[in-house]
Amino acid sequence: MSDNVKPSENTPVKGNSLMRDAIRRLGKNKLAVAGGIAIVFFILVALLAPWIAPYRYDAIDLPNQYLSPSWHHPFGTDSLGRDMFSRVIWGSRVSLAIGFVTAAVALAIGVTWGAVAGFAGGKLDQAMMRFADVLYGLPFMFFVILLMVIFGRSFYMLFIGIGAVSWMTLARITRGQIMSLKNNEYVEAARSLGASPFRIVFRHLLPNALGPIIVYVTLTIPGIMLDEAFLSFLGLGVQAPMTSWGLLASDGKNAITSYPWLILFPALTLSVVLFSLNFLGEGLRDALDPSSRNRS
């Protein structure tokens, strides 16, 4: 950033750029770093599932049903003798994919909505934000459930359904950012050069608003993963023989007292991923915006 300052010979002067500052602050936050490492680990596990998992997720072995955790089956086996450890590894693919892809859907809707509202201002802005407020107040999970019942429980409905209820806060954040940025001189300059509103929003304003948006997306992913787990737990999400952590936990719900490992291991794995994402997200927020430490 500060390359116009020539460093004198031999004494390297470190620029104190915002980015470097943020990275340094993030590095100091041990929980956030641990969270980041854990996320990378789980993404690798999901990608490499076919090579890591000792069994296939649908490998049935009836004589060995309900084995408690042991050296051969670290997480035990389920009612069909399937290895829970392998199923949790395979389940990570669905759970993580839904978390990340749905966050992308929510990001696309939320950022577009918020950017248009914030840039347009006036009546349109008010109408759009009032609409988002009304949606925010509804018990929306019920409508997602209805959607899943009406249109069948496909993978894509999960993306669309959960994405459709997760974009409101992102829209609000983007709108706030755009509103605070749109009166800057460089916007005026771009406009006088004849740039279209579309170009101003997407090329000039959004890149500058990216920090808070990235932070909030990191905090949205765990929420979405919880929603997926919730739906799958109710039997309205992913369908067998495909599996996710929520569905695995659901399979174990009737055996809490007799075979507790069936619900505990998938639920614990999900929880570890959620902690990691939340710690990473909060670390990112504190690093990018130190004054937010004292806000919620």
Place this chain on the structure above:
Amino acid sequence: MLKFLAARFLSTIPTVFIIMTMIFFVIRAVPGGPFDTEKKIPDALKQNIERKYHLDESLPRQYLRWLGDITFRFDLGPSFHYRGWSVNDLIAQSLPVSLLVGTLALLLALVFGLVFGSVSALRQNGFWDYLLMTFSVFGISLPLFLIAPLLILLFARLLHLLPVGGWGGPLNLIIPAVTLALPYTAYVARLTKAGLLDQLRRDYVVTARAKGLPETTILTRHVLRGSLIPVVSFLGPAYAGIVTGSMVVEQICNVPGMGRDFVQAAFNRDYTLIAGVLLVYSLLLVAANFLVDVLYAALDPRIQYR
């Protein structure tokens, strides 16, 4: 204040109307009727059944009939799945159960959230602050279907203090209510902390201190009131969240509430029951939001109803 109450109350009417309309049309958009079974029913029989439930009428007529029945008699119609039961009967059985668990959960969340949040704001960056805020991240991240089984294993199976599940005694309430309360305790604690820290920096606190008011008076009479506003505005979403969560918790703990009814109804395509439960939840939510706004206005004299 009276004018505000009246205006705010009137504004709930269009909301309720919109919700009712949405529920009716969304449910009627479902492909596959409640009487589409694997077995082939003779057409004449099917027509008779459909006539009995007024499914042979045009959609606008069905809509008006439904609206009229609810508005004037609060009659939600017969259940399509449980023969001989009306939706009113089913909801009359399950609503008190869910209300009891939900209200208890919300109270627990409020009490503990306010205490935890205040402690960590007043001891900022101290041991308790870090402990409680770490706990709050756990509370937000843990899925309900982990909390409930853990509590059951610990208190019911190992310590034999509480029943594993079911319904009947006051002890049956504890595990479901605590499970539902945990995430919202965490949220309320974070909001309280943020609100307190924000208020403590304000000029009026300096003024109050300069006037020599004792610290406890400043906190209880001035700061707390302002910092409660974000907490109060969170109560609406919190209520909606607890209602949603009750679907999971009631299943795990085997509680005969409305959440379980709703999930069952969704599987059985029991249109009238789905509509009834959705309507009751929405009415409760509208009522909760109304109360929140009233509280809001009472706490913050600057807020006026436009």
